[in-house]
Amino acid sequence: MNLKNSSTRYGVCTKFFHWLVFIGFVMQYFVAAIMLRIKDAETFWGFTQGVFYDWHKSVGLIIFGIVIFRYLWRHFASLPDWAPGLSDGEKKYLHWVERILYICMFAMPVSGYIFVMAGDYGVLFFGKFPLPNPIGKIEWLATVADYTHIVTALAIALAFFAHMGMVCKRHFIHRDGYLWRMLPFTHQK
Numbered sequence: 001m002n003l004k005n006s007s008t009r010y011g012v013c014t015k016f017f018h019w020l021v022f023i024g025f026v027m028q029y030f031v032a033a034i035m036l037r038i039k040d041a042e043t044f045w046g047f048t049q050g051v052f053y054d055w056h057k058s059v060g061l062i063i064f065g066i067v068i069f070r071y072l073w074r075h076f077a078s079l080p081d082w083a084p085g086l087s088d089g090e091k092k093y094l095h096w097v098e099r100i101l102y103i104c105m106f107a108m109p110v111s112g113y114i115f116v117m118a119g120d121y122g123v124l125f126f127g128k129f130p131l132p133n134p135i136g137k138i139e140w141l142a143t144v145a146d147y148t149h150i151v152t153a154l155a156i157a158l159a160f161f162a163h164m165g166m167v168c169k170r171h172f173i174h175r176d177g178y179l180w181r182m183l184p185f186t187h188q189k
């Protein structure tokens with residue numbers, strides 16, 4: 001079991017971070033969709049809107065921590081070589097899509113945090129621990145952060161489809177086993 005990346009494959013840590021963040025983001029979109037649709041007094045699966053907000057904010061901050069680790073790890077454990085057979089255009093495309101994904105992975109939790117702090121809504125971590133507000137109420141900043149959160153949510157969805165486009169193209173059209181590079185329990189050379 002290789003924890004670090006080798007020149008030909010991703011190691012356990014990179015794969016772990018990749019899929020943990022993926023699951024985290026899917027959950028965040030799901031919870032956001034619920035919390036923005038139910039009313040104050042309503043419940044969904046027995047939980048109030050406030051519980052969903054607390055959950056979304058708390059999990060979002062944990063994801064932020066994981067993304068920092070993931071980014072540091074990417075620099076610490078150098079990446080494998082490019083997948084064989086990629087054209088120069090595809091390499092450039094991958095480079096930019098990954099860059100945009102990383103920018104969004106940071107922008108999403110940071111904008112959410114600034115929005116709730118500058119809007120003076122605060123964070124009750126998992127409904128139990130109120131976090132201090134180092135920003136204080138600044139209305140214009142809350143508005144900017146709210147828009148940034150919404151625009152980044154759209155940007156990451158687009159970047160995700162761009163990412164999937166390349167994965168599907170290489171894996172299903174070129175049939176080069178591209179997907180195995182990131183899937184766990186695959187022992188490709």
Ligand code: HEM
Nearest residue numbers: 025028029032057060061063108109112113116146150153
């Ligand atoms: C880490 C990943 C995160 C993802 C993927 C994410 C995703 C989303 C999405 C998709 C929405 C719905 C946007 C819309 O159409 O209005 C949303 C709303 C919201 N998010 Fe996040 N979020 C994240 C982190 C956070 C964090 C860390 C906080 C606060 C500490 C936060 C606070 C909020 C709030 C308060 C809303 C409601 C915004 C409104 O009412 O306009 N989010 N989030």
Ligand code: HEM
Nearest residue numbers: 014018021022025074083098101160163167178179181182
């Ligand atoms: C939130 C969703 C996702 C994000 C943000 C994301 C992000 C990334 C990033 C940044 C990389 C570069 C390696 C790294 O730094 O970790 C990567 C690689 C990869 N991802 Fe994703 N990914 C997502 C979802 C998926 C899904 C759902 C699949 C497959 C169905 C997938 C398949 C791959 C593959 C095969 C690679 C290796 C690419 C290569 O080595 O050229 N990703 N992903």
